[in-house]
Amino acid sequence: MSSQQQSPQDNRNLIIAVLICGLIFLGFDYYRMKTAPEIEPTMQTETIAQEGASDAAALAPQVAKEMAQQQQAVTEAQASRTLPVRASNYDGRVALKGGRIDELNLTHFFEDLEDKEEVHLFLPAGDKVFFFEAGWLGQNIESPNSETVWQASANKLTAAEPVTLTWENGQGLQFQRTYVLNPEDYTITVTDGVSNTGTAPQTLTHYAQLHKGATPEVTKDLQKQSTYTRYVGPEGFVGGEHTEVSYKDLMKKGPQSFTTRDGWVGISEQYFLGAIIPEQEEMDKKANFRYTNVRGKNYFSVDVQSEPMTVPAGEYRETTYRVFAGPKKISLLEEQGAKLDLAVDFGWYHIIAKMFFDILMWLYGLVGNLGLAVILLTIMIKIALWPLAAKSYVAMSKMKKLQPKMAQLKEKYGDDRQALGVEMMALYRQHKINPASGCWPMLIQIPIFFAFYKMILISFEFRHADFGLWIHDLSARDPYFILPIIMGLTMLIQQKLNPPAADPVQAQVMKMLPIIFTVMFAMFPAGLVLYWTTNSILSVAQQYFVMRRLGVEA
Structure with a gap:
């Protein structure tokens, strides 16, 4: 398949791969303090006149x-x-x-x-x-x-x-x-x-x-x-x-x-x-x-x-x-x-992270709970990105509606991936579907996620911040891994709403993603996992709403 005929699923997988690499980097960074080698000091001889x-x-x-x-x-x-x-x-x-x-x-x-x-x-x-x-x-x-x-x-x-x-x-x-x-x-x-x-x-x-x-x-x-x-x-x-x-x-x-x-x-x-x-x-x-x-x-x-x-x-x-x-x-x-x-x-993400921090402190002043403030900020971000995400979910819903026709094309062209790609792109054009639009929400989430990570990791305000229930420190990981598990379940639900991957190998990889993400997020600060879990739940709700409106079976 030529680069001009890349499938939307390939684009999504590329973005997911970038996100996973970033998560692995952050996970390594978070636990690097436990494994870093000792630096041997060089003695300084100071002769002071x-x-x-x-x-x-x-x-x-x-x-x-x-x-x-x-x-x-x-x-x-x-x-x-x-x-x-x-x-x-x-x-x-x-x-x-x-x-x-x-x-x-x-x-x-x-x-x-x-x-x-x-x-x-x-x-x-x-x-x-x-x-x-x-x-x-x-x-x-x-x-x-x-x-x-x-x-x-x-x-x-x-x-x-x-x-x-x-x-x-x-x-x-x-x-x-x-x-x-x-x-x-x-x-x-x-x-x-x-x-x-x-x-x-x-x-x-x-x-x-x-x-x-x-x-x-x-x-x-x-x-x-x-x-x-x-x-x-x-x-x-x-x-x-x-x-x-x-x-x-x-x-x-x-x-x-x-x-x-x-x-x-x-x-x-x-x-x-x-x-x-x-x-x-x-x-x-x-x-x-x-x-x-x-x-x-x-x-x-x-x-x-x-x-x-x-x-x-x-x-x-x-x-x-x-x-x-x-x-x-x-x-x-x-x-x-x-x-x-x-x-x-705040480093590279100073503008975004500082903006989020200022809004978060304003919300915290209103509700008196930093965890609730994180949830409210996540909702505000989701509302701001709602139109862009809606276009993406419309495109994915239309693609899911075309699954029977795509199955016929796969049966017709078999292993001829180039011919299959040409016909799939023609099918998208016929139904006015922009496959690239399905990637934008994930692309937008990457800098937002890293800005949240930086903000929560270094901000004193999250230290020993009590969310309530079982989480008493938003700067530490969830002690019972409840939030990471909820996040993994929302990923499973979202996978059911998305059109399946065209390639069987890719389909198997996608099935493993909820497990991979759950394990990685289990070691991140609870405040960050709370943001991502809330965002995932809102994404599932928005996607389900769009599919119902278009008459696509979930």
Whole structure:
């Protein structure tokens, strides 16, 4: 059969094959985190010459390495010098040694639904270290570092009671750091200042850093969490664009630096984010992404460094920035500005996925159930595509009505597929049937499906979202596989409504599709399966309605 005489069933099979390939790819991607090989780290040997505060790019790696080495040696006695952090959404601590925020638990969110253990975003020690620290660098000047023990203005940090830490270097410089909790938007405002009480000007460089340490085993898990459809790791909006510098790239290629005037840097998890948002001012800053290995433990860091600033004698300088530590909830990220919402990256399907997400959140505000919102959005999409789908179902219904005549042609021409194809196309033209029109609904569904997949996979809003009945987490697979089974049954019904494949081999393959799709969808998030199941049920109903209207026996 020539390409011009391809049967409509061949076209449909080609589209189904493309869809199956895409589903297999997504299924592999979804479970890739369980089978990804460990990446062997290459040790970085950093020789840092103490060239003074004017060379911030050289000083910062030394700071990162010192912090990693000192973190290894933290004892219980040292760690006890802390201030509790208490807020409606936070439970953590500030370590007076280093002045760092090294523990933050998100009290409104749990690691899983069964154990009800709070999400631990910042951790001071163990096999997963994650903390925030800031400081100053200068030439021939003692400046605050990881060993510095600060004095606190209060015995706890709360939303109602900010804390100011102070430390004097004995050389005419007094440093202070003020922490202000903003629990309503999961940010901590940090103001770092320095007063020069000496007789000579001093030049200093300020840095703010997020530091993540992991054992080789945990590093392996972190690498697995980044897949083709979602990103986990160091990232930021620097130099006017969203940049992702993966754990793998840092371990293989070494540190990366960018010059920027606005934006942010952070370390992202699937649903949570730690980020530093500097003042959005017309002043160049350095954004750095780094990796080092100390005694077999991997350390990753992101930092923002100011340009060297001179503090004249008798004067005071300060810099203010925010630390975001919370869920990657899009509305929350958008409120922060600085393009922080790009931490939720919809990728190639950004326009479609973001549009669906916005409509979905509007529907969720109306009905109060995200699963019901998915069903309503699916109905809206189906209504929008109704005319196109109706034309397709009319064409397929007419083709099914022609089955007796097509059977006669098959009997007449036997194995002469080219002659059979010519006569079939003539039959379609005689009855004004466009066989290609039957493919459009499936073609349209492909980008919609992938956009839904991306949206559900990376959106925090689906995490632990309760649909009711047996589904209590729309971001996880259906625990009892009820939705995939219902979806498979609707596919069987739809096959009965469609005209049979002309080729016996193709007919057998088509019979296997409901089983193949059921198995593949069983491992997808329940929210995605809910969308596809609802869409399949609506498609069956529409096709049955069209066939009844045309007098075609179902």
